[in-house]
Amino acid sequence: MTRVARLRAGLALGAVALAPQPAAAHLVGVEFGAFYAGALHILMAVDQGALLGAFALLIGLQSRKDGRWALLTVPAALFAGAAATAVLGTTWPGDAAAGVATIAAFAVLGALAAARACLGAGAVALAGTLVGLVAGVANGVAARGGAVDPWLYAAGVAGAGAVALTLGSALAVAGAARVPVLGIGYRVVGSWLAAVGVIALGLAVAQAGG
Amino acid sequence: MPKIRFSTTPWLIAVIAVLPGAALAHTEVGVAGGLLSGFLHPMLGLDHLVAMVAVGLWGAQLGAPLLVALPITFPLMMALGAVLGVAGVPLQGAEIAIALSSIALGAFVVLAWRPNQTWVAVLPVAFFALFHGHAHGVELPVAANPLAYGLGFVVATGLLHLAGIGIGLLNTRAALGARVVRGCGAAVAAVGMTFLLSHLTAVA
Numbered sequence: 001m002t003r004v005a006r007l008r009a010g011l012a013l014g015a016v017a018l019a020p021q022p023a024a025a026h027l028v029g030v031e032f033g034a035f036y037a038g039a040l041h042i043l044m045a046v047d048q049g050a051l052l053g054a055f056a057l058l059i060g061l062q063s064r065k066d067g068r069w070a071l072l073t074v075p076a077a078l079f080a081g082a083a084a085t086a087v088l089g090t091t092w093p094g095d096a097a098a099g100v101a102t103i104a105a106f107a108v109l110g111a112l113a114a115a116r117a118c119l120g121a122g123a124v125a126l127a128g129t130l131v132g133l134v135a136g137v138a139n140g141v142a143a144r145g146g147a148v149d150p151w152l153y154a155a156g157v158a159g160a161g162a163v164a165l166t167l168g169s170a171l172a173v174a175g176a177a178r179v180p181v182l183g184i185g186y187r188v189v190g191s192w193l194a195a196v197g198v199i200a201l202g203l204a205v206a207q208a209g210g
Numbered sequence: 211m212p213k214i215r216f217s218t219t220p221w222l223i224a225v226i227a228v229l230p231g232a233a234l235a236h237t238e239v240g241v242a243g244g245l246l247s248g249f250l251h252p253m254l255g256l257d258h259l260v261a262m263v264a265v266g267l268w269g270a271q272l273g274a275p276l277l278v279a280l281p282i283t284f285p286l287m288m289a290l291g292a293v294l295g296v297a298g299v300p301l302q303g304a305e306i307a308i309a310l311s312s313i314a315l316g317a318f319v320v321l322a323w324r325p326n327q328t329w330v331a332v333l334p335v336a337f338f339a340l341f342h343g344h345a346h347g348v349e350l351p352v353a354a355n356p357l358a359y360g361l362g363f364v365v366a367t368g369l370l371h372l373a374g375i376g377i378g379l380l381n382t383r384a385a386l387g388a389r390v391v392r393g394c395g396a397a398v399a400a401v402g403m404t405f406l407l408s409h410l411t412a413v414a
Contacts, residue, residue, distance in 0.1 A: 047357055103357065114282050184278050191282040192364045195289035199360035202293035203350055 034148035038082065038156025041139050043164065047102045048135055052165050054109035054193045055131050057186045059124070060172025061113060066121045067169060073128035074165055079158035081136020086143035086150030098138040100204060105134045107197020113190025116183075135161060244355035248362025251346055252370060257308050257405045258342055262367055264315035264398040265335055266374020267391060271322055271381055272331060279328060280335050281371040285364050287336045288343035292363075295347020304341045305409050311338035312402025319395025322388075 001009070042048050055074075059067040093101070109131070112119070119127065136157060143153045175182045252258050262284070269280040294301065301307075314334060317323075325331045346363065377394055380387035 046361070050357075050361075111286075114286070187278060188281055188368070191286055192368050195285035195364045195367075196357070196360040198286070198289035199292050199363060200356040202289075202296040202347070203356035203359060206296045206350070207356065 032152065034143075034150075034152035035156035035159075037148055038139065038143070038153035038158075039160035040156075041142055041153075042078075042135065042157050042161045045139075047099060047106070048138065048161075049164075050193060050196070051102055051106040051109070051131065051135055052161065052168060054106040054113065054190065055127070056165060056168030056172050057190055057193075058109050058113045058117070058119075058127070059169040060176050060186055061116055061183060062119060062124060064173060066119065066124050067173060069121050069125040070128035070131075070169065071162070071166055073125050074132040075158045075162035077129045077132025078136040078139075078161045079154050081133040082140035082143070082157040083136075083150060083154035085137045085140025086148075086153055089144045089146070093137065093141065095141055096204075096208065098141045100201065101134050102138045103197050103200050103204070105131060107194050107201065110190040110193030110195075110197060114187050114194055116187055132161075244358030245362040248359035248364075249366045251349070251363055252366045255345075256401060257312060258345070259370060260398045260401045261308065261312045261315055261338065261342065262370035263374040263377070264312065264319060264395065266371040266376070267319045267378040267394055267398070268315060268331075268374075269371070270375045270378020271319060271391060272324060276328060276331050277375065279332055281368065281375070283332050283336050284339045284371065285367050287339035288346070288367060289360075289364070291340040291343025291345075292347035292350065293343075294340075295344040296350055297347075299344075301341060301344045304345050306406065307338065307341040308345060309402050309406035309409060311341065313399050313406065314338070314402075316395045316397070316399025316402060320392050320399065322392065 042052075055070065059070050109127070136154070139157045140150075140154065143150055172186065176186065252262060265280050265284050269277045272280075291301075315338070318334075350359065378391055381391045382388075384390070
């Protein structure tokens with residue numbers, strides 16, 4: 001190849017490489033977009049983070065044998081709650097009611113952690129189901145209207161929620177086992193979450209009342 | 211003719227001083243605004259601040275289990291008080307009770323009072339926390355994000371308790387630690403006394 005031919009080939013390659021392409025900043029063109037939308041929805045909301053965090057703290061204060069039940073029930077309930085709300089598209093609960101239920105749930109979990117409640121396997125499983133349903137419905141509310149595939153969206157919510165809870169509770173359990181004083185810290189943070197929930201509920205009700 | 215000497219430093223300072231800053235004429239809203247507003251609320255009132263630090267000081271003096279029980283009780287009861295304030299439920303003499311809380315908690319620290327029963331120590335802290343929460347509740351900004359406001363408010367309170375615990379741990383870990391802690395208690399009580407006299411003078 002002559003020097004001129006190599007130069008032409010290089011310019012052609014450079015032109016192809018620099019040719020403008022459609023921007024792909026959003027996942028709408030990807031088949032799995034609804035999945036990521038669901039995953040991000042539960043991970044990016046402060047109230048959802050507080051709910052999963054409060055439950056992880058409570059699991060950290062239980063025995064490992066009892067705590068494992070939450071890891072079974074929460075993902076299933078998350079999927080059921082998100083899918084039912086997104087597929088059925090019911091007008092109830094509204095955004096505000098779902099938010100209030102989430103705040104009330106983490107306030108109760110925080111109070112249980114502050115009281116160092118030992119729940120037992122059955123109560124952990126029941127609490128996991130309720131937490132999953134509340135969080136699932138609160139996330140499913142955003143997917144009503146048919147803009148996204150509700151099944152993929154619910155799978156994203158359940159998958160991301162399960163990973164977050166598993167990592168959070170594993171950290172809490174391992175931390176308490178290695179540094180026993182962390183158990184005291186969990187109780188204090190639990191009381192903070194309970195107090196935040198009570199204040200937020202009071203303020204939300206006051207704002208709703210005008 | 212004398213030579214006039216110019217120094218650039220005063221001019222530079224003057225120019226920087228008159229540079230326009232960003233105007234903050236509006237209450238911040240949204241998550242960030244609510245968080246900031248809630249966080250600053252307990253920090254900006256000296257009577258609230260010293261009482262919350264005193265809870266930590268006394269808890270550290272008393273040790274376990276009250277080291278944990280007092281900082282758990284205070285935010286929970288304060289939250290209940292805030293809800294009463296938001297709901298418009300009146301608590302008579304709230305400002306005087308807040309000043310008395312600083313005097314009482316400061317006195318407990320100065321005297322290094324150790325109640326025989328846990329509930330005897332928890333009760334006054336819970337009682338005073340209700341008034342602190344109520345005072346904040348009646349001033350809650352309606353525009354704030356409720357969750358972010360609550361988060362900022364409670365985290366600030368918890369950090370003030372932690373600051374008190376941090377100082378209170380000097381009680382057993384430094385040569386003059388016990389005196390320093392008692393001195394801090396005296397300062398808290400003095401601030402409370404100042405606020406009490408101020409309120410009583412205003413009432414009179």
